[in-house]
């Protein structure tokens with residue numbers, strides 16, 4: 001028994017990509033999801049909720065910009081208010097921007113860290129505060145923040161590396177309360193973020209990159225989602241403060 005059935009999760013950035021795939025994976029495991037979405041996101045969170053309902057699950061979408069601590073607190077309070085408990089929080093929301101060093105103004109740097117690092121802190125802080133019977137936290141980092149250099153993305157890399165330090169610290173700090181904290185490190189995954197030509201590889205770049213990955217292809221959002229689901233299940237009951245690389249062998253070749 002993976003212990004997931006009947007649990008309640010909050011997921012930031014739940015309208016698209018990995019977050020949307022995670023809500024569907026949770027639905028198949030009997031987990032109710034409260035999906036935070038960016039109010040300016042072109043992706044309709046109703047589509048993510050429809051995926052969950054098609055899988056026989058339950059989900060609610062709530063506007064929650066992770067740069068606003070009150071909105072994040074409200075997201076968590078919606079989960080406990082509507083469903084009576086909170087067991088899982090997944091800090092998945094993130095942005096990716098291309099910025100060579102000469103164009104890396106303080107403003108660009110701060111905007112990135114505000115979403116991709118402090119945004120993670122905001123969710124995990126609110127969620128841990130609401131957990132009454134232990135729980136599981138996961139943050140989505142990146143190979144760029146752990147084990148893989150990526151030029152023109154230093155702010156993204158720094159934020160994602162910061163997430164790993166945050167998770168190690170919380171793993172230790174929250175263990176006495178029965179709360180585990182782990183990170184996933186996705187490699188190249190086909191999602192709206194990586195399909196964005198301006199800031200990431202774009203469709204042609206992604207297709208070309210597949211050949212350089214030992215698995216012979218880029219990853220799918222649901223492959224990261226299932227790794228997150230594992231880390232938040234009782235199958236990972238003795239795993240905390242760790243990160244799990246999900247990259248088809250890209251960084252060990």
Ligand code: NAD
Pocket residue numbers: 012013014015016017018019036037038041043064065066067092093094095096115140141142143185186187188189190191192193194221
């Ligand atoms: P995505 O763009 O589909 O998902 C990111 C989500 O975050 C979107 O729904 C977006 O609206 C949301 N978001 C952005 N800013 C926000 C804010 N201020 N408040 C709330 N939500 C906000 O792409 P994805 O690939 O599914 O990204 C999910 C996570 O995975 C991100 O943290 C990303 O950095 C990370 N990641 C992705 C890849 C990849 O190859 N796709 C690789 C490594 C890490």
